[in-house]
Amino acid sequence: GAVVSQHPSWVICKSGTSVKIECRSLDFQATTMFWYRQFPKQSLMLMATSNEGSKATYEQGVEKDKFLINHASLTLSTLTVTSAHPEDSSFYICSARVVQGGELETQYFGPGTRLLVL
Amino acid sequence: GDSVTQMEGPVTLSEEAFLTINCTYTATGYPSLFWYVQYPGEGLQLLLKATKADDKGSNKGFEATYRKETTSFHLEKGSVQVSDSAVYFCALSRYTGGFKTIFGAGTRLFVKA
Numbered sequence: 001g002a003v004v005s006q007h008p009s010w011v012i013c014k015s016g017t018s019v020k021i022e023c024r025s026l027d028f029q030a031t032t033m034f035w036y037r038q039f040p041k042q043s044l045m046l047m048a049t050s051n052e053g054s055k056a057t058y059e060q061g062v063e064k065d066k067f068l069i070n071h072a073s074l075t076l077s078t079l080t081v082t083s084a085h086p087e088d089s090s091f092y093i094c095s096a097r098v099v100q101g102g103e104l105e106t107q108y109f110g111p112g113t114r115l116l117v118l
Numbered sequence: 119g120d121s122v123t124q125m126e127g128p129v130t131l132s133e134e135a136f137l138t139i140n141c142t143y144t145a146t147g148y149p150s151l152f153w154y155v156q157y158p159g160e161g162l163q164l165l166l167k168a169t170k171a172d173d174k175g176s177n178k179g180f181e182a183t184y185r186k187e188t189t190s191f192h193l194e195k196g197s198v199q200v201s202d203s204a205v206y207f208c209a210l211s212r213y214t215g216g217f218k219t220i221f222g223a224g225t226r227l228f229v230k231a
Contacts, residue, residue, distance in 0.1 A: 006161070032217065043207065043221045044162070057216070093161050097217060107211070107219055109154070112161040 002028050004096050006110035013084055014118055020080045021113045023094030029074035030096035034107065035067070038091040050077045084117045091115075120145040124208050124222035131198055132230050139193040139225045141182075141208035149210040151175075151184050151191040156205045156224070165193075165206070203229045 003026040013019050023033055031052050036044040048058045048069050056069035066088075068080040081088050095109040125140040143151065150169045154162040166175030171186035180195045191208060208222040 034219075041224075041226075043223045046218070049216065049218075095162075106150075106152075106164065106167060108164065109162040112159075114159075 002026075002096070002098050002108040004030075004094065004108050004110040006092075006094055006113050008113060009111060010114050010116075012116045012118065015085055016083055018080055018082045019084055019115060020078055021092055021094075021115075023077045023079070023096070023110050025075045025096045025108075028096070028098060030077075030098070031074065032097040033071060033077040034095045034097070035069060035077075035079050036093045036095070038093060038112075040091075044093060047079075081115065084115070086117045089115055089117045120149070120210060120212060120218075120220045122208050122210055122220050122222035124206075124225050127205075127224075127226040128228055129225060130228045130230065133200055134197045135229075137193070137195040137198045137202075137227070139206055139208075139227070141191045141193065141222060143189050143191065143208075143210050145189075145210055145212055145220075147212060149212040151182070152209045152211065152219075153180070153182055153191070153193050154207040154209060154221075156207065158204075162207065198227070198229045200229045200231050203227055 005024045007022045033050045035047045047062045048056045050056045050069045050071040052071045058064045071077040093112045095107040121144045152167045153165040155165045156162050166177040168175040168184035174183045182193045205224045205226045207224045211219045
């Protein structure tokens with residue numbers, strides 16, 4: 001199946017710094033990528049939908065100036081957590097959408113990035 | 119709006135027991151339905167999917183049938199193994215001017231040797 005990678009897998013940073021997380025589709029082109037946040041023992045919360053070459057669409061309640069998303073190419077999307085604070089500590093997961101033979105799309109997920117803000 | 123409801127966990131089973139994790143959904147139109155599995159510290163992996171009514175998705179001994187009449191997509195496995203211990207998410211996807219996936223809350227499965 002399609003492979004999605006994320007980097008880094010773990011990051012620890014000081015409060016007030018910015019952190020960039022990369023999401024890559026390794027063997028396919030993804031016109032759309034999604035960023036999710038997952039709190040411990042909870043489901044995934046969609047943060048934003050990222051379309052290549054255009055601005056991301058953010059879900060209600062997600063600060064676009066706080067979570068900057070750039071989808072510069074068909075294989076790379078980045079999420080930058082700006083001026084991170086301890087409450088931003090979470091597990092961030094990206095996924096990429098694959099259209100297969102005209103049937104409804106399947107999403108493939110990256111392995112996740114665990115962010116700890118001290 | 120669209121929603122997915124899963125049975126609450128955790129579910130604890132002995133090895134070789136039969137597994138059922140219930141999932142029901144609410145959606146207009148004809149969504150695709152998915153089961154994802156998440157192992158500790160990892161992202162989600164697609165386990166199986168079904169794109170239309172009466173389709174059966176299957177993978178690694180797991181099965182689920184898309185039942186439109188009962189709006190359900192229950193996950194089953196005849197004989198679980200310790201390695202099946204994970205969190206299982208039921209999800210639906212639909213395109214309505216934009217593509218979105220709605221996830222259930224997840225069901226944690228523990229399998230004892």
